[in-house]
Amino acid sequence: MTVATHRAEPVRRRRARALSSALAPAVFLAPAVVLLLVYLLYPLVDSFRLSLLAWNGLGETARYVGLENWVRLAHDQVFWLSAGNNILLALFSVLIQLPIAIVLAVVLDEASHGSRLLKILYFLPLLMSSVAVGVLFKNVYDPNFGPVNSILEAFGLYDWTQDWLGDPHLALASVIAVVCWQNIPFYMVLFLAGLASFPRELNEAARLDGASEITIFWRLKLPHLKGTFRTAVLLAVIGSLRYFDLIYIMTGGGPDNASELMATYMYRTVFSSFQLGYGSTIASAMFIVVTLIAAVSFRISRRFETEI
Amino acid sequence: MTSITLAGVTKKFGNQPVLAGIDLSIADGEFCVFLGPSGCGKSTLLRMIAGIETITAGELQIGGQTMNDVPPAERRVAMVFQNYALYPHMSVFENMAFGLRQAKTPKAEIDQRVREAARILQIEPLLERLPRQLSGGQRQRVAIGRAIVRKPDVFLFDEPLSNLDAALRVHMRTEIANLHRDFSQASVIYVTHDQTEAMALADKIVLLRAGADILTKGSIAQIGAPLELYHRPKNLFVAGFLGSPTMNFLPATVEAAKTDGVTVRLESGEALSVAVDGAGLAKGARVTLGIRPEHLEMAAEAVAGQTITHTVEAVENFGEYSYLYLQSPMPAPFIAKVSGDAVGMAGRAVAFQPLAHSCHLFDEAGEALPHLASA
Amino acid sequence: MSSRSLSPGRIAIPVLGLFWLAVTTLPFIFVVFTSLKTQQETYANPVWALPESLNFSNYLEVLQGLFFTYLKNSVIVISISVAIILITSSMAAYALARLKFRLAGPLFALIVAGMIVPLHITLVPVYLMTRDMGLYDTPFALIGPYVATSLPISVFILTEFMRQVPKELEEAALLDGCGPFKIFWKIFFPLSRPGLATVAIYNGIMLWNEFIFAYVLTSSPQNRTLPLAIWDFQGQYSANIPAILAVVTLTSLPLIIVYAIGQERIVNGMMAGSLKG
Numbered sequence: 001m002t003v004a005t006h007r008a009e010p011v012r013r014r015r016a017r018a019l020s021s022a023l024a025p026a027v028f029l030a031p032a033v034v035l036l037l038v039y040l041l042y043p044l045v046d047s048f049r050l051s052l053l054a055w056n057g058l059g060e061t062a063r064y065v066g067l068e069n070w071v072r073l074a075h076d077q078v079f080w081l082s083a084g085n086n087i088l089l090a091l092f093s094v095l096i097q098l099p100i101a102i103v104l105a106v107v108l109d110e111a112s113h114g115s116r117l118l119k120i121l122y123f124l125p126l127l128m129s130s131v132a133v134g135v136l137f138k139n140v141y142d143p144n145f146g147p148v149n150s151i152l153e154a155f156g157l158y159d160w161t162q163d164w165l166g167d168p169h170l171a172l173a174s175v176i177a178v179v180c181w182q183n184i185p186f187y188m189v190l191f192l193a194g195l196a197s198f199p200r201e202l203n204e205a206a207r208l209d210g211a212s213e214i215t216i217f218w219r220l221k222l223p224h225l226k227g228t229f230r231t232a233v234l235l236a237v238i239g240s241l242r243y244f245d246l247i248y249i250m251t252g253g254g255p256d257n258a259s260e261l262m263a264t265y266m267y268r269t270v271f272s273s274f275q276l277g278y279g280s281t282i283a284s285a286m287f288i289v290v291t292l293i294a295a296v297s298f299r300i301s302r303r304f305e306t307e308i
Numbered sequence: 309m310t311s312i313t314l315a316g317v318t319k320k321f322g323n324q325p326v327l328a329g330i331d332l333s334i335a336d337g338e339f340c341v342f343l344g345p346s347g348c349g350k351s352t353l354l355r356m357i358a359g360i361e362t363i364t365a366g367e368l369q370i371g372g373q374t375m376n377d378v379p380p381a382e383r384r385v386a387m388v389f390q391n392y393a394l395y396p397h398m399s400v401f402e403n404m405a406f407g408l409r410q411a412k413t414p415k416a417e418i419d420q421r422v423r424e425a426a427r428i429l430q431i432e433p434l435l436e437r438l439p440r441q442l443s444g445g446q447r448q449r450v451a452i453g454r455a456i457v458r459k460p461d462v463f464l465f466d467e468p469l470s471n472l473d474a475a476l477r478v479h480m481r482t483e484i485a486n487l488h489r490d491f492s493q494a495s496v497i498y499v500t501h502d503q504t505e506a507m508a509l510a511d512k513i514v515l516l517r518a519g520a521d522i523l524t525k526g527s528i529a530q531i532g533a534p535l536e537l538y539h540r541p542k543n544l545f546v547a548g549f550l551g552s553p554t555m556n557f558l559p560a561t562v563e564a565a566k567t568d569g570v571t572v573r574l575e576s577g578e579a580l581s582v583a584v585d586g587a588g589l590a591k592g593a594r595v596t597l598g599i600r601p602e603h604l605e606m607a608a609e610a611v612a613g614q615t616i617t618h619t620v621e622a623v624e625n626f627g628e629y630s631y632l633y634l635q636s637p638m639p640a641p642f643i644a645k646v647s648g649d650a651v652g653m654a655g656r657a658v659a660f661q662p663l664a665h666s667c668h669l670f671d672e673a674g675e676a677l678p679h680l681a682s683a
Numbered sequence: 684m685s686s687r688s689l690s691p692g693r694i695a696i697p698v699l700g701l702f703w704l705a706v707t708t709l710p711f712i713f714v715v716f717t718s719l720k721t722q723q724e725t726y727a728n729p730v731w732a733l734p735e736s737l738n739f740s741n742y743l744e745v746l747q748g749l750f751f752t753y754l755k756n757s758v759i760v761i762s763i764s765v766a767i768i769l770i771t772s773s774m775a776a777y778a779l780a781r782l783k784f785r786l787a788g789p790l791f792a793l794i795v796a797g798m799i800v801p802l803h804i805t806l807v808p809v810y811l812m813t814r815d816m817g818l819y820d821t822p823f824a825l826i827g828p829y830v831a832t833s834l835p836i837s838v839f840i841l842t843e844f845m846r847q848v849p850k851e852l853e854e855a856a857l858l859d860g861c862g863p864f865k866i867f868w869k870i871f872f873p874l875s876r877p878g879l880a881t882v883a884i885y886n887g888i889m890l891w892n893e894f895i896f897a898y899v900l901t902s903s904p905q906n907r908t909l910p911l912a913i914w915d916f917q918g919q920y921s922a923n924i925p926a927i928l929a930v931v932t933l934t935s936l937p938l939i940i941v942y943a944i945g946q947e948r949i950v951n952g953m954m955a956g957s958l959k960g
Contacts, residue, residue: 024863028778029790031771032834039831040797043805043812050807057811107699118700120946122707126953127938129892129910132931135917136714139924147713147730154729181706189950242801245894249914263803270807271899283804294799360854381860393851397873406869407859454855 044287050280057276069281079282082253082260083289085172089179089261090240096180098232101187102225106217108188109195123189125182134249137178141165141250168258171251175259179246183239187232194228195221230301237297241290262286310371310384310461310495311336312357317366319352326352329526330366332514337492341506342499344516345549349527350499351390351466353516357497358387358464371461381410386455387464391471392447394439394454400426401435404454418457425456428490445476452487463491465498469505477505485509503550507534517545544596544674553601553631553643555668560597565589568680570669572597575637578616583665584677595677598668601631604644607661617659618642623650632658718742718929725924741929745916749904750933753912756822757891760908764829765887768837769879771830776841776875777867781853791842797835802828806899813900824900825908829893833886840885844878845871884952891938909934 051069055062073079104122108115125133140146141164149161164174198221206216244263247253253264266286270279317330327349334340342350355361357368359380368375375383386407394403401422408418426432429449439447448468455463465484469477485508488496500506506513515537517529529549530542541547547555560572563579565586572595573579580597589595607615618634630650636642644660669677717725718741719734728735778784779791809828810819818824848871856866872879897908904915916930942949 025778025782025784025787028774028782028863028867032775032794032838033790035771035827035831036794036797036834038812039809039827040800040805040834043808044800046808046811047804103699104703107696107703110696111700115700118704119950120942121704123946123950124711124939124942125707127888127892127942127949128935129894129913131892131894131910131913132935135913135927136710136931139717139928140710140713142924145725145730145924150730181710185707186953189953238799242803244803249894263801266803267806267895276807280807283807286801287804290799290801355854358854358858360857379860380854380858385858387855387858389851389855391849391851393849393855395852395855395870395874397876406856410860410865 047280047287048284050277051284053277053280055276056274057270058274062277065277069278070285072278073281073285078257078260078265079262079285081257082262082265085259086241086243086261086289088172089176089243090237092176093179093183093236093240094233096176097184097187097236098229100180101184101232102191102222102229104184104188105191105195106221108192110213119189119192122185124185126185128182130182130245131249133178133182134246137181138165138250141174165251166255168255171255172259175247175250178250179243182246183236187236190232191225191228194225198224234297234301238290238294241293242286262289310493312462312495312497313367313369314357315367315369317353317356317368318364319349319356319361320364325523327356327516327527328522330528332528332531334495334497334512337495339488339496339498339509339511341510341513342497342516343503343506343510343513343549344501344529345518346501348516348518350501350516353527354387354464354466354497354499357383357462358385359383381407384461385464386458386460386462387466388448388451388455388468390467392439392451394447394450396439399436399438400431400442400450400453403439403450404457407454407458421457421459422453425453428456428487429453444472445480448472448480452484456487456491461494463488463494463496465496467499467501469500470502481505481508503552507538507550510534513537515546515549521545540676540679541598541668542676544598544670544676547598547668547670547676551600553641553645555598555600556604556636556642557640558597558599558636558638558642560595562586562589562591562593562595565591565593569664570677572669574616576616580614580616580662580667581664582667582669582677583680584669585680586677589671589677594672596670596674598670599662600666601643601645603662603666604646604660605662606644606646607659614664615659615661617657619657620653620655623653625649625651634658714928714931718925718932720925722923722925741923741926742933744926745929745933748916750912750930752905753907753909753934754937756907757909760822760825760829761887761890764826764833764890765883767826767830768833768886769883772834772837772882773841773872773875773879774867775834775838776845777871779838780842780845781848781871782863791838794835795839798839802832803895805832806895809896810899819900820902820906822901822906822908825893825896828896828900829890833882833890837882837886840882841875841878844875848874880948881952884949888938888949888953909937 052064052066053062054065054068108119108122111118128136141148143149143161143163143166146164148164152158152160162170165171202220203216206220211219242263243261244267247259247261248264248267251259253260253268257265262282263286266279266282269275269282273279312332312334314330314332317327317332318325319327330353342353344350352361356363357370359375359378363376370383370385395406398406404422404425405418408421413421422435423432426435429452431446431449431453434442434446434450439450442450448471451468468484469480472480484498488494488509498505498509511533512531513534514531515529516527517525530537530546532540537546537550541550541555544557548557558574560574560580563571563573565571565588567585567587569581569583570586570589571579571581574597582597618636620632621635622633624631624633627649629645629647632644632646632650632653634642634644644658665679668679671677713730716734717730719738720728721735721738721740724732724735775794779787779794805828813819813824813827818827852870852874853866856870861869892910893908894910894914897911898914901907901911904911907915912934913927913930917927920926
């Protein structure tokens with residue numbers, strides 16, 4: 001009977017099946033690939049096309065201007081200032097967030113009592129939207145009613161009170177502090193996960209050898225976190241180069257471009273100055289900068305990986 | 309009707325040949341074991357029959373029909389995997405019913421078949437459980453149950469017992485043997501690296517070899533009934549693979565070669581006669597003498613001829629039998645397995661008297677000389 | 684152990700722990716306290732003074748506004764987006780992890796490279812495209828960009844996940860008569876539940892808080908998502924600090940409630956989601 005059914009199977013059906021298994025990858029990938037093409041790849045390419053236009057974004061007024069926008073960008077001090085601010089942000093993210101995060105991770109790892117509760121509370125800032133955090137700290141920094149100045153005044157430190165977000169010398173630093181506040185918990189949990197894989201026997205062996213907790217931290221735990229640290233640096237650098245939210249919400253890039261980032265400058269150029277073409281030039285330049293730096297960072301971190 | 313035939317089957321991964329020149333036929337209802345060292349391709353061969361590995365060259369027939377390009381589900385085979393491969397997110401019942409559902413079997417029949425299989429395997433109370441809630445042995449039963457419900461023409465087992473502990477392994481081995489008796493119309497192909505399993509279960513053993521030799525000699529070292537492979541190994545590979553402890557090999561030269569027996573001289577100067585057909589052997593030819601440890605019987609006092617004398621280096625006593633480790637010029641251990649206790653034997657020279665018809669002789673190419681028909 | 688009880692670590696650890704607890708929670712306390720004050724109180728009393736009475740009028744005012752419209756939009760946009768993300772990314776991941784085809788390697792690398800693309804670059808073209816499609820200023824304008832920007836990381840997580848499913852399960856399903864589509868739907872999709880949960884949590888939270896696309900692609904309050912509630916209220920109440928902070932509290936509340944229910948899962952999901960190769 002089985003033989004009969006096999007013989008009876010039409011060749012056409014077998015062919016259809018072979019075809020369907022050959023087409024299967026295409027069918028499975030199609031939805032994702034189409035979405036990525038439409039909403040990621042096409043905009044990326046289109047951004048470069050738009051960078052060659054002078055256009056306010058409305059109607060049929062677009063005019064092809066060749067590389068004019070790119071020449072303008074090369075001489076645009078605000079763009080280079082904002083790129084510099086991006087790099088400052090990256091630098092301080094790495095220098096401030098990661099050390100604090102490592103210390104907090106070790107604290108949580110060591111503190112047996114209530115460490116779970118602390119971890120839950122520490123994580124809260126990460127769950128808030130940037131708008132909530134931005135508006136919250138705008139009020140915290142408020143020169144008249146904000147708690148920062150109020151507390152300084154309460155201690156009699158009237159000279160220390162500042163217009164934290166309004167002073168061009170302070171604005172960037174003030175915002176970076178908030179960026180750190182929001183992102184430290186992220187790196188903390190990252191390092192906590194790294195510490196979780198620290199072999200317990202190693203800790204016990206070191207104690208038997210008479211090593212103090214501080215020695216264990218510097219000589220054993222820190223080296224153990226090397227891989228996690230590398231990942232954290234990559235994430236912090238790439239994240240900083242494309243940063244937008246908190247700065248836009250808290251200062252809009254001001255005052256006088258003091259806290260301008262590439263992304264906020266791009267945004268304002270397009271949606272406030274209605275220079276859609278030039279804004280796209282900034283966006284495209286940003287893409288080039290981020291891709292280059294990301295590629296270089298990956299390279300460097302790979303090399304570290306192979307060396308160590 | 310469900311005989312399986314392989315003709316000239318070959319398998320390559322890239323350019324790397326893993327199986328070559330497989331010619332094999334398995335009869336209706338036969339229990340066939342693929343045995344061999346790791347890397348010999350025995351699992352690959354099974355997977356090719358199942359249809360989850362493509363056949364590079366050659367033809368596979370099941371029930372007289374070419375199956376090379378037939379999808380696995382239509383080959384009327386069922387497979388039990390080494391790690392059971394139970395679907396972790398389905399209950400035991402769903403695991404067994406899954407294949408039937410794909411085949412659009414009526415619900416009532418699915419239910420009846422699954423319960424029947426569960427009854428046979430004594431896993432009825434487990435039907436609603438998930439695989440992770442089962443012990444290794446229970447998972448094994450479910451995997452077998454999944455095969456049974458499909459009422460296949462061929463059962464394929466891929467090292468099904470290797471994940472179980474020793475005691476359970478022996479128990480499940482018996483159950484698989486019983487199962488084959490209950491489903492005697494179906495053929496079984498069973499892959500294992502464990503010769504005990506093979507000897508215990510098989511109607512027919514296919515012993516496969518690994519390595520570069522497969523290109524010149526083909527993958528199949530010998531096909532035959534278990535005792536045939538044990539008593540009449542065709543070559544050095546088969547002789548050395550089957551049996552535990554493994555067969556002792558001694559270099560020798562031919563003293564006299566006749567069709568009714570051959571006399572060889574060992575390096576120690578001792579001469580032994582072997583009951584093999586010596587046609588084609590020249591005097592002085594180099595040969596290898598093979599004697600299984602269990603065939604090395606201690607000689608009675610003052611018997612002359614057909615003896616070899618060796619000094620005992622060490623003794624292992626197991627109560628029922630003992631291993632004597634003998635001094636020999638060869639690097640491999642030279643072992644005699646004697647019954648009963650062997651106390652105080654170490655250091656003594658002992659004479660052994662192997663029977664002529666239980667000795668094996670291999671020519672320089674490693675092929676066995678044919679044994680004389682036993683009188 | 685007891686001899687070590689006075690080592691510097693034993694003192695430093697609780698001190699540091701409590702210090703950071705203050706850094707984390709004081710802003711939240713400031714927000715909640717101030718949101719319960721009247722506008723006069725904020726001018727007259729110092730910031731750290733407790734509210735004179737529990738004054739929920741700010742909350743009432745906010746809730747009587749469009750708050751629930753923003754919330755509804757967020758729920759709709761995020762659930763549709765996450766559903767599409769789960770289906771499309773798991774399908775792609777299955778093909779990349781398990782089906783053998785020549786382009787699998789390069790395609791995977793290309794999709795994963797999408798993780799470092801700064802989204803703001805796509806903002807202007809996506810804005811123009813949305814306008815052309817007639818989706819501008821509808822909640823649905825957000826779904827396309829949200830799904831696309833979440834796909835690289837989701838495909839990455841799920842591909843890694845599906846690579847670990849034992850090959851034998853696939854083979855057993857093949858013997859049971861399944862083709863690639865059934866194998867995906869009956870075996871791989873259900874088995875990827877932990878990976879799918881990670882993808883849903885990570886992207887759900889990220890998109891719930893997303894600002895810039897929502898800001899650019901929608902303009903009227905009826906069509907905007909929750910993060911923009913704060914932005915819009917801020918314009919509306921500019922000087923009424925307690926009311927603005929009441930909005931901050933209210934918009935943050937949904938996630939905090941969800942977090943209170945499943946902290947471990949969310950923390951782990953956020954981590955796994957961010958830990959790319």
